[in-house]
Amino acid sequence: MGRQAIIAGGSIGGLFAAVALRQAGWQVDVYERTGVELAGRGAGIVTHKTLIDALLAVGADISDLGVQVCERVAFDKAGGRVATIPFPQVVTSWDRIHQILRRLIPDRHHHLGRQITGYTQTADRVTALFEDGGAAEADLLVGADGFRSAVRGQMLPQVQPVYSGYVVWRALAQEADLPEAIRSDVFPAFGFYAPVGTQIIGYPIAGTGNDLRPGHRRYNFVWYSPAKAEKLTDMLTDGSGKQHYISIPPPLIRDDILGQMQTEADAMLPAPFVQILAHSERPFFTPIYDHHAPVMAAGRVALSGDAACVARPHVGMGVTKAACDALALARHLDGADVVQGLAAYSAERVPASGVAHHRARDLGRFIFDDSVPNPDGRSNPRLDEIMRTTAITVG
Numbered sequence: 001m002g003r004q005a006i007i008a009g010g011s012i013g014g015l016f017a018a019v020a021l022r023q024a025g026w027q028v029d030v031y032e033r034t035g036v037e038l039a040g041r042g043a044g045i046v047t048h049k050t051l052i053d054a055l056l057a058v059g060a061d062i063s064d065l066g067v068q069v070c071e072r073v074a075f076d077k078a079g080g081r082v083a084t085i086p087f088p089q090v091v092t093s094w095d096r097i098h099q100i101l102r103r104l105i106p107d108r109h110h111h112l113g114r115q116i117t118g119y120t121q122t123a124d125r126v127t128a129l130f131e132d133g134g135a136a137e138a139d140l141l142v143g144a145d146g147f148r149s150a151v152r153g154q155m156l157p158q159v160q161p162v163y164s165g166y167v168v169w170r171a172l173a174q175e176a177d178l179p180e181a182i183r184s185d186v187f188p189a190f191g192f193y194a195p196v197g198t199q200i201i202g203y204p205i206a207g208t209g210n211d212l213r214p215g216h217r218r219y220n221f222v223w224y225s226p227a228k229a230e231k232l233t234d235m236l237t238d239g240s241g242k243q244h245y246i247s248i249p250p251p252l253i254r255d256d257i258l259g260q261m262q263t264e265a266d267a268m269l270p271a272p273f274v275q276i277l278a279h280s281e282r283p284f285f286t287p288i289y290d291h292h293a294p295v296m297a298a299g300r301v302a303l304s305g306d307a308a309c310v311a312r313p314h315v316g317m318g319v320t321k322a323a324c325d326a327l328a329l330a331r332h333l334d335g336a337d338v339v340q341g342l343a344a345y346s347a348e349r350v351p352a353s354g355v356a357h358h359r360a361r362d363l364g365r366f367i368f369d370d371s372v373p374n375p376d377g378r379s380n381p382r383l384d385e386i387m388r389t390t391a392i393t394v395g
């Protein structure tokens, strides 16, 4: 039997780590706290050559990966085109990547409804502790349990996510529901709207069941919107008055918060995007937080993906970064002592993650750059840089 690994978290970072380690001969068990197979509400994911190479490296079948877009287009407040650049890229969805990786992991090694609360370790073994009182022992524990990671909470309690001052609203509209003018002018491209103080990006993704046929796809709407800490507190409070910590499950977002968002959208956004929003399924928001762990390993325990470092979504690197972590983890452990291999993994991936983390913060800062009047998205001095460096590989 090969060496044994336990993965905390069965989202994309956890599955990538699992398939990379399995390929290197490890016996891997994934423990996901959610009790049902995960679904990402169709959230869009931009692919890069690095991500496609990583998927191929772990033996994934990437046929029908997503929708091919050919150009990036910036719009102004009136809905006119400000800039167009050729920029071929495949855009896919969280569900598609998850599905591709999930099928590489046998069900008997994939455990739903198991929450890891902490761990103990000796020189030779590590034991994961579960909320249900259970425990499991292995040679390696990987914390791929997201930006609120319990594994990181034990390893590095001083590392806490810091709120950035803005949230991202996301929504999906069915291609078939959109007016013809939007289907022809806005839908096919990777779109931007970049005035001072807010930003939209949007692009087509597959429809339900990875349907890539024209007319059956969906538009992925992503809107960065400022929200001061007090406003965020209100946004995180559900209809029963319960205040949620850090993020709120989408179904619990209050109707009056959705109403306020719609009013702001009507006032601030170009008409085509307001219409896309109006044709969308229930929108939801995610507050944008930062954190970057100074180390990604301690003894036999490693961190990967968002548990180790969040790169704000502007770089579209979260999945790619998690994939790079997974491949580096398997490579550094190949034939190596676990503790030494993890130390080398951490030394490589902390600075690499930092590049994506800092670049993403820069792109976030550009949204609020008011050095030049730009109320309508026509005069953004960094428009070309934003269009060329959003959602590309860095680090």
Ligand SMILES: Cc1cc2nc3c(=O)[nH]c(=O)nc-3n(C[C@H](O)[C@H](O)[C@H](O)COP(=O)(O)OP(=O)(O)OC[C@H]3O[C@@H](n4cnc5c(N)ncnc54)[C@H](O)[C@@H]3O)c2cc1C
Binding pocket: 008, 009, 010, 011, 012, 013, 014, 031, 032, 033, 034, 038, 044, 045, 046, 047, 094, 114, 115, 116, 117, 144, 145, 146, 147, 148, 149, 150, 151, 168, 170, 222, 286, 304, 305, 306, 307, 313, 315, 316, 317, 318, 319, 320, 321, 322, 391
């Ligand atoms: C608006 C937006 C757009 C994005 N766009 C892109 C993009 O275009 N390209 C891209 O690459 N990335 C993008 N990302 C980022 C990407 O979604 C994440 O970075 C990526 O999914 C990282 O996943 P992860 O597995 O590390 O963490 P997560 O996806 O957060 O998963 C953590 C998992 O661990 C589970 N878990 C948590 N705690 C425990 C525990 N104690 N025990 C067991 N299980 C636990 C959770 O239930 C969850 O399933 C975007 C993010 C946002 C918000």
